[in-house]
Amino acid sequence: MTGHQRRYNALRIVVDNRLRGLVRGKSPREVKDACRYVLSAGGKRVRSTLLLLSCEAVGGTVRDAIDAGAAVELMHNFTLVHDDIMDNAPSRRGRPTVHTKWNVNNALLVGDILLGLAYKQALKTRVRNSAHLIDVFTTGLLDVCEGQAMDLEFERRMDVSVRDYFRMIEKKTGRLISTSTELGGIIGGGTKRQIEALRMFGHYLGRAFQLQDDLLDVIGEEKDFGKTIGGDIIEGKRTFLLLKALEESEGRNRSELMRVMKQRFSSPASTADERRNEVRRIANIYRATGVMEAARERVRRDTQRAETALRMLPQSRAKETLLWFSQMLLKRKV
């Protein structure tokens, strides 16, 4: 294990511990049980790790940023619980989703409560101007919701462009990541330019992260990823791969891809075998049209941009770990 990996593990544990103690009391039982269930599921803690390291990279201490780190993870989990309702997702991180294990009403309330707890936690952070911190946090929340609204709207549209896609993921996935690095910079007392650099770092990293996620749906290992390979294809999700392939295709390939687009609102009842074949067929079109390689190239380019954004920060251990962490995220297989 490298020093960076050890550091990451330590930061993860710090945040996990902070999250564990948050939900107190037994009653009302269902929502409290479900909140604890969500918070004990772990996860990569990407957002809190980025926040803590960003804080340190501009001269702050991890200790000052733990509550805000917990806050961004709480907000992230709020979005996951509500998104899972909207997507009708049966499982997450290899376990039943909240609305599956309990019911939709409970999941709805659990999301609301996690968001309230996120604010409570963010408010514990000691900074000069806490209104500014909460404002950045709230802008992040609103953008994430807007990104999700765009995603829902895209489901029913057949004319989504690659450009639309990037506008959507910039908000839905990217914003909470850039909000995390920005908040880290604010809490660490960074200069205006340093905070902006961290925000841009998060922006590019977030975009690359989502593209990598799209790629992993086609190439990932089922067991590790905790979800079915090709799930995006089966569900007709508007990913970069699907939209770019559509732009690059004509004739029979195009009809195949259009059929996939329609699956978003008319899920075809098919056997596991049929689904496997479908995924293989579409993945072949992706390879043939070069969109897999195009996505990889974009991941490389955005990673580069993210690293470039960090250059203006002073040399430090935290900065090194940030760079290592972004490399690791984008080379991940799960």
Added chain:
Amino acid sequence: MTGHQRRYNALRIVVDNRLRGLVRGKSPREVKDACRYVLSAGGKRVRSTLLLLSCEAVGGTVRDAIDAGAAVELMHNFTLVHDDIMDNAPSRRGRPTVHTKWNVNNALLVGDILLGLAYKQALKTRVRNSAHLIDVFTTGLLDVCEGQAMDLEFERRMDVSVRDYFRMIEKKTGRLISTSTELGGIIGGGTKRQIEALRMFGHYLGRAFQLQDDLLDVIGEEKDFGKTIGGDIIEGKRTFLLLKALEESEGRNRSELMRVMKQRFSSPASTADERRNEVRRIANIYRATGVMEAARERVRRDTQRAETALRMLPQSRAKETLLWFSQMLLKRKV
């Protein structure tokens, strides 16, 4: 029209105007249309009116409190949109609910966005310690969610006591009202004791307000109230009237009431005529057991307590209007 009534109308318009301009832009269309739909529905603006008057009653100006007034109305509407999903409610204020007019996914997101906008608005308030203001606001949010969770839990319980009921409505209905009066006191720069007095005023008023709501379900005029009379009875809702009547009954009346309790989770398909008869029968039990009068007595007592709490505030026009407003709320027929 009295001077108080004119004042109330003016304060309502000020907040309505602030709310109207909040949601900008067209895209994503569905959520934005639905947010505007909710915010244009009007409503009594009880919470913002209380906040604005509370601010003035301790020496602040209405102008300083408008954003926070809009914020509590936004939070209130967030709870309504999400509660309507959970309760499967078809209409509100005489119009289809968001999840009925659009769909559950849109309503879920609209609620989330209204909450985000509530924080944005609250953050615009200029106070010495804005972290404290946001903290009070967030505590209110968490308590309201907890109250709603208790309400959902009660639906499936047959052993809910009158005491449980009061613990629930204190959070679900009462907390946002006492949060509004407390925030008004904070923004107006009130002393610690004044702020506490305003909070207690809101606490008692909120409890009386909910009891009055329970009463109106049995005695209100269908047209004005915008909902079906006896809806609580048909749905087996655990109201003060039902729970208190259960405690006071035995024999056949008790079996009747127990049957109503069970309707919460096994809605019986019946005709409009049957429903009308059912409501009449149960309302008769309520009258026979004296629980209508008991509820009225409690409304009177809590109104008294609310007024007593205000006594320590200096004499002012705003205080007079607060007292008038609470009288009006509790004598309302709709």
